[in-house]
Amino acid sequence: MTSHDALSHPPVHIVGQLVDARLSLLDRQVVDVDGRPVGVLDDLELTDVASPLEPGTPPPEVTSLVHGPIVLERIFGGRRPDAHLLRIGWDAVAKLGPAIELAAPASELPTSWVESWLRDRVIVRIPGGRHVPR
Amino acid sequence: MFLGDLVAAPVLQDGRRVGYVADVRLLVPPHTPGQRVGTPRVYGIVVCPRRTASFVGYERTGVREPRLLAAFFRWRARGSFLVLWPDLARVGENGVDLRLDARRWSADLDSRPQL
Amino acid sequence: MPVGRRWLLVAACLLLAGCGTAEDAAISTVQDARSAVVVAQQAVRLRLDTRATTPYTQVVLDDSLDAVGAAEQELRDSSEPDRARTARARVVLNDANTVLDELADAGADQMSKADLDRLTELVGRLDAALAELRR
Amino acid sequence: MKRLFAVALGVLTAIGGFLDIGDLVTNAVVGSRFGWSLAWVVVVGVVGICLFAQMAGRVAAVSGRATFELVRERMGPRLGLANLAASFLINLLTLTAEVGGIALALQLASSVHYLLWVPVAALAVWQVIWRVGFDVMENVTGLVGLLLVGFAVAFFLLGPDWTQLTDQLLQRAPHGESPATYWFYAVALFGAALTPYEVFFFSSGAVEEGWSSEDLAQSRLNVLVGFPLGGLLSLAIAGCAALTLMPLGVEVTTLSQVVLPVAEAGGRVLLIAIILGVVAATFGAALETTLSTGYTLAQFFGWSWGKFRAPAEAARFHITMIVCLLVGVAVLATGVDPVMVTEISVVFSAVALPLTYLPILIVANDPDYLGDQVNPRLLNIAGQVYFVLILVASVAAIPLMIVTGVGR
Numbered sequence: 001m002t003s004h005d006a007l008s009h010p011p012v013h014i015v016g017q018l019v020d021a022r023l024s025l026l027d028r029q030v031v032d033v034d035g036r037p038v039g040v041l042d043d044l045e046l047t048d049v050a051s052p053l054e055p056g057t058p059p060p061e062v063t064s065l066v067h068g069p070i071v072l073e074r075i076f077g078g079r080r081p082d083a084h085l086l087r088i089g090w091d092a093v094a095k096l097g098p099a100i101e102l103a104a105p106a107s108e109l110p111t112s113w114v115e116s117w118l119r120d121r122v123i124v125r126i127p128g129g130r131h132v133p134r
Numbered sequence: 135m136f137l138g139d140l141v142a143a144p145v146l147q148d149g150r151r152v153g154y155v156a157d158v159r160l161l162v163p164p165h166t167p168g169q170r171v172g173t174p175r176v177y178g179i180v181v182c183p184r185r186t187a188s189f190v191g192y193e194r195t196g197v198r199e200p201r202l203l204a205a206f207f208r209w210r211a212r213g214s215f216l217v218l219w220p221d222l223a224r225v226g227e228n229g230v231d232l233r234l235d236a237r238r239w240s241a242d243l244d245s246r247p248q249l
Numbered sequence: 250m251p252v253g254r255r256w257l258l259v260a261a262c263l264l265l266a267g268c269g270t271a272e273d274a275a276i277s278t279v280q281d282a283r284s285a286v287v288v289a290q291q292a293v294r295l296r297l298d299t300r301a302t303t304p305y306t307q308v309v310l311d312d313s314l315d316a317v318g319a320a321e322q323e324l325r326d327s328s329e330p331d332r333a334r335t336a337r338a339r340v341v342l343n344d345a346n347t348v349l350d351e352l353a354d355a356g357a358d359q360m361s362k363a364d365l366d367r368l369t370e371l372v373g374r375l376d377a378a379l380a381e382l383r384r
Numbered sequence: 385m386k387r388l389f390a391v392a393l394g395v396l397t398a399i400g401g402f403l404d405i406g407d408l409v410t411n412a413v414v415g416s417r418f419g420w421s422l423a424w425v426v427v428v429g430v431v432g433i434c435l436f437a438q439m440a441g442r443v444a445a446v447s448g449r450a451t452f453e454l455v456r457e458r459m460g461p462r463l464g465l466a467n468l469a470a471s472f473l474i475n476l477l478t479l480t481a482e483v484g485g486i487a488l489a490l491q492l493a494s495s496v497h498y499l500l501w502v503p504v505a506a507l508a509v510w511q512v513i514w515r516v517g518f519d520v521m522e523n524v525t526g527l528v529g530l531l532l533v534g535f536a537v538a539f540f541l542l543g544p545d546w547t548q549l550t551d552q553l554l555q556r557a558p559h560g561e562s563p564a565t566y567w568f569y570a571v572a573l574f575g576a577a578l579t580p581y582e583v584f585f586f587s588s589g590a591v592e593e594g595w596s597s598e599d600l601a602q603s604r605l606n607v608l609v610g611f612p613l614g615g616l617l618s619l620a621i622a623g624c625a626a627l628t629l630m631p632l633g634v635e636v637t638t639l640s641q642v643v644l645p646v647a648e649a650g651g652r653v654l655l656i657a658i659i660l661g662v663v664a665a666t667f668g669a670a671l672e673t674t675l676s677t678g679y680t681l682a683q684f685f686g687w688s689w690g691k692f693r694a695p696a697e698a699a700r701f702h703i704t705m706i707v708c709l710l711v712g713v714a715v716l717a718t719g720v721d722p723v724m725v726t727e728i729s730v731v732f733s734a735v736a737l738p739l740t741y742l743p744i745l746i747v748a749n750d751p752d753y754l755g756d757q758v759n760p761r762l763l764n765i766a767g768q769v770y771f772v773l774i775l776v777a778s779v780a781a782i783p784l785m786i787v788t789g790v791g792r
Contacts, residue, residue, distance in 0.1 A: 040686035119699040200764035300651035304495035
């Protein structure tokens with residue numbers, strides 16, 4: 001077997017469920033209560049911790065989901081322009097799965113200004129813009 | 135602090151680089167009133183000796199299919215290990231420092247995550 | 250594979266592409282023109298048998314005329330050293346151009362048995378030119 | 385309407401994937417130069433797309449996640465963005481060619497120059513995307529596209545000489561054709577059969593139609609009816625060209641030459657039916673590729689998408705498609721030959737294919753997404769064999785294209 005199986009599992013009794021962030025959360029779709037896409041999970045915001053860490057410091061907790069037009073920063077590096085970040089508090093999360101389901105409808109969540117600008121300025125002005133294709 | 139800063143950050147022990155953060159393992163506790171999913175907290179970090187995009191996940195989950203691809207990805211992420219939060223000395227902008235006596239555990243997610 | 254050898258491979262590929270077209274320009278342009286004229290001939294034959302619609306036949310005539318025009322252009326652009334071969338090809342291409350031009354202008358609905366014979370005869374001339382160029 | 389034509393999505397996806405303007409001409413070119421000696425590539429391609437679409441459709445039905453969401457989720461933003469750039473460019477190239485294809489087909493029916501038809505075609509494609517329901521769109525385009533069965537009719541009317549065709553099947557590159565050209569067209573046919581936009585469209589279509597794990601049988605049916613039909617018709621097109629154009633020594637370069645054997649075999653009625661079928665097929669392909677530009681971007685960036693929503697509910701999704709159609713019309717206005725555009729796009733889709741195939745093959749084995757519907761062992765073996773084939777085709781595509789000067 002590969003070497004890392006020589007290591008054993010930590011003898012810690014886990015109350016809850018272990019989840020690898022990059023594997024099972026990051027880059028997954030975030031959808032609202034009706035299943036409508038709100039964005040892709042670009043990052044998770046954590047509580048800050050001192051540096052260096054004194055022994056016994058409690059681990060940071062996830063405070064909010066972060067999504068927005070920052071995927072390019074993640075790829076090409078560089079700071080995130082804070083203004084563009086859309087944050088959704090963790091308490092809005094309803095279920096973790098193939099997509100991250102939220103408990104609130106999209107209308108109550110921070111949405112991208114591009115989407116609303118294009119909708120109001122362009123789409124609604126074209127005849128049939130509000131008509132659901134039959 | 136953003137979790138994205140930790141991902142793929144170099145991991146140092148005693149000044150020597152031992153690998154990169156392949157993933158950040160979170161513990162999702164039972165939810166408290168007023169929320170449906172418990173607030174996750176950092177349980178530990180998965181360290182991989184190479185800077186591979188190893189999140190394809192084969193090296194940590196029970197999935198072994200399709201056979202050859204799974205073997206390839208497991209081989210590529212060989213030597214990965216888990217370090218629990220208490221064993222971390224510093225989490226900063228340019229990387230993570232492990233305590234000198236940091237224990238290395240198996241990176242496998244032994245129980246299937248009930249996602 | 251050391252980087253040096255990799256670049257060598259890419260360069261080889263590009264070099265090969267230069268002489269990718271085995272035949273010379275004279276033969277390939279006359280061949281393209283022959284294909285176009287043969288298709289025009291078939292379309293006119295089917296039109297006379299009322300087995301092809303008029304708009305379709307018209308499009309085939311126009312496409313064939315364009316193809317011959319493109320072949321002439323390709324011949325002019327080619328760096329063909331042998332003057333006699335280029336001249337031989339240019340004559341037959343020009344011939345094809347005039348015939349197709351007349352038929353396309355006349356219109357698919359005016360096609361007659363005589364027009365079909367002109368096309369068949371033109372195909373023969375193109376075949377003769379090809380045979381000569383290949384010798 | 386939905387149950388009327390339960391396999392409409394599979395048929396439309398296959399028609400758009402196998403019988404679009406590029407495939408019509410490529411199959412005729414291959415038939416007129418190689419006869420059926422490349423038929424085995426079409427069969428390998430059909431099995432490949434059945435495998436690929438079946439996995440993507442199952443993942444979409446059970447987990448509700450369309451293909452490009454998985455590409456980013458499994459490959460991460462960096463590789464995901466590289467795939468997005470490649471796939472989006474190929475979709476745009478193919479979309480441009482398909483709108484040109486519609487215009488070329490309408491020109492065959494009317495002899496009005498195709499450039500005049502281009503804006504009309506683009507407007508019609510947009511209107512169908514903007515107003516017409518997904519079910520109605522796939523049923524109508526799929527049904528009318530079935531007129532292309534006329535190629536099979538023409539093939540049998542031409543009285544094929546089966547011994548000669550089987551000889552071609554067994555013989556490698558016929559005389560006078562360089563092996564490089566033979567293998568270039570092998571890769572082109574393989575790429576044409578396994579174009580990524582087919583899978584983007586099929587998996588997103590599964591979400592549009594609201595498939596769930598109860599619809600897995602229907603998904604399998606769609607795949608096993610649609611794509612083999614598409615493969616058979618492309619063999620019929622090659623067969624017609626082999627029987628009619630090959631003896632005449634004609635090298636196919638235009639759509640009008642592709643349909644000549646049909647007039648030869650079945651006269652005016654069959655010719656008109658085929659032209660109508662070609663209009664529907666290229667229209668279906670245009671819808672498929674236009675929607676794919678919207679699907680890929682929306683699913684990568686997490687925008688709201690889908691024809692089951694009003695355009696106002698998916699503004700960026702619709703704006704993307706409108707802009708792409710306008711770009712397509714602008715490119716066509718420069719007089720570029722739509723057929724050449726598809727030949728290039730088919731080769732590039734062969735190059736980009738592994739980046740889309742790998743995540744699907746991985747996720748189709750992930751219980752988080754599929755529970756107990758993960759791939760059976762046999763499917764995984766075939767899946768890995770095809771991954772190797774796809775990698776080889778992807779590496780060989782560009783050098784072959786250079787060496788043969790796009791198949792001269």
